[in-house]
Amino acid sequence: MKAFVMRKIGEVGFLDKPIPKPGPLDAVIRTTAALICTSDVHTLHGAIGPRQDLTLGHEAVGVVQEVGILVKEFRPGERVLAGAITPDWSDRAAQAGHSSQSGGALGGWKFSNVKDGVFAEYFHVNDADGNLAHIPDGVSDEKAVYCADMMSTGFMGAENADLPIGGTVAVFALGPVGLMAVAGARLRGAGLVIGVDSVPKRLELAKHYGADIVVDMSRDDPVARILEITGGEGVDGAIEAVGMDTAFQNAVRVTKPGGTISNAGYHGSGEFVHIPRDAWGLGMAEKTIRTGLCPGGRLRMERLLRVLQSGRLDPTQLTTHCFPFEEIERAFEIMAKKLDGVLKPLISF
Known part of the structure; x- marks a missing residue:
């Protein structure tokens, strides 16, 4: 698969990577839409230290490609939203009510931090039953993707x-x-x-x-x-x-x-x-x-999607630019330099 990566601090590019495989509790999602965030730019410029060939991105929706044998709630072919923060729900911090801090301070933040992110044709989601949500009929990918981070x-x-x-x-x-x-x-x-x-x-x-x-x-x-x-x-x-x-x-x-x-x-x-x-x-x-760190989890994502489904909010007014995945490097440059009145660039796959 094609992935957009941080080669090192300050340098990005495309890289071919193997399509990930899910563990027993996990899922692999075929990406359909994603958003670029200012924190992706911070990551590129060293805010969390050096990374080599790390796939960037943490805001995405897609279609379930494959699930682990213990996943109960999701099946291949379903449209899903993945939270930008994907806690380990069995962790003690999560059980104490601080799921975004599972595994340590900011430990729920895995995408483009401690594991590959979502700017790829496929991405891996840990603890799928806890970190994915079905996108309701009538809610477009272009709206649903805002629930991953910005709305939350x-x-x-x-x-x-x-x-x-x-x-x-x-x-x-x-x-x-x-x-x-x-x-x-x-x-x-x-x-x-x-x-x-x-x-x-x-x-x-x-x-x-x-x-x-x-x-x-x-x-x-x-x-x-x-x-x-x-x-x-x-x-x-x-x-x-x-x-x-x-x-x-x-x-x-x-x-x-x-x-x-x-x-x-x-x-x-x-x-x-x-x-x-x-x-x-x-x-x-x-x-x-x-x-606080962006709350994640299925319940949170379902509630946010309900806000969209009911028509109480349309976040797509934030989408100032649209690019195909092949042009994401240009989109990233626009976001990094804050060109052309950019707020959020939407990436389609």
């Missing part, structure tokens, strides 16, 4: 912000994760959703997905503006959706005492993330900081 991570940001119905929330950075956090906050019943970014198209999409007010940080100080909007009170929850120290600090600054800072961003550079001491109430303002 963005919704996690809103869930971890502990938003009360009618509550207030600020979302810092309106890339794909931030936009899905906006949508998730609206779905959870937030009464005031504020989106922060500087890119006009992203600010426009934030309104489309449910932001009541957008703050252009190239024109306004986002902290001052959010405090002005909320009458100096701050928000019940702030979502950091980019992985930048300044955005995290601003999230702390605009969160009211007793509120929650939800970190959904991938902090791939720098030695430390800083907490502004005064805004944190010198450590005593009862501001909760919650972190």
Whole structure:
């Protein structure tokens, strides 16, 4: 099969690899659609260290090609979604309610980290009964693939912000994760959703997905503006959706005492993330900081697919570019350099 790989830090290319074989609990999927993520670019540039000929990618859907002898829920020929995070569900961390951390910190993150990813004509999924979901009739591959990561991570940001119905929330950075956090906050019943970014198209999409007010940080100080909007009170929850120290600090600054800072961003550079001491109430303002890695698992994927099936959300507004698999190297370059207003490139197989 043909696979798109990280040959070494900073270098990609195509490589012929054997079609994987499933273990007793596993499955092999024939890829039909995939998305490129900014974290794929971080991986290529060394965020998780050197890798040699590692197949990239972690967001994909496809058709079951083969299953292991102990797989009960899936059969060859079925359309399926694979979560970007594929936990080992028998692990102690998973049993304790932290499935994304199975096997250690971030241990549920296997694709294009500790095993080959999904940018190939076929890919392997561990623990298939726990990590695959059937795609309902009427939900296209182009929609379903967003459940693998963007919807799951963005919704996690809103869930971890502990938003009360009618509550207030600020979302810092309106890339794909931030936009899905906006949508998730609206779905959870937030009464005031504020989106922060500087890119006009992203600010426009934030309104489309449910932001009541957008703050252009190239024109306004986002902290001052959010405090002005909320009458100096701050928000019940702030979502950091980019992985930048300044955005995290601003999230702390605009969160009211007793509120929650939800970190959904991938902090791939720098030695430390800083907490502004005064805004944190010198450590005593009862501001909760919650972190998380994209939740995976069949139940999670089924719930997200139900949101699509019911028509409550259409994530394909994030798809700015489409490429056949043969042109994925160009798509990767566009994503890495943030060219042509890119948000998410869709790859078809």
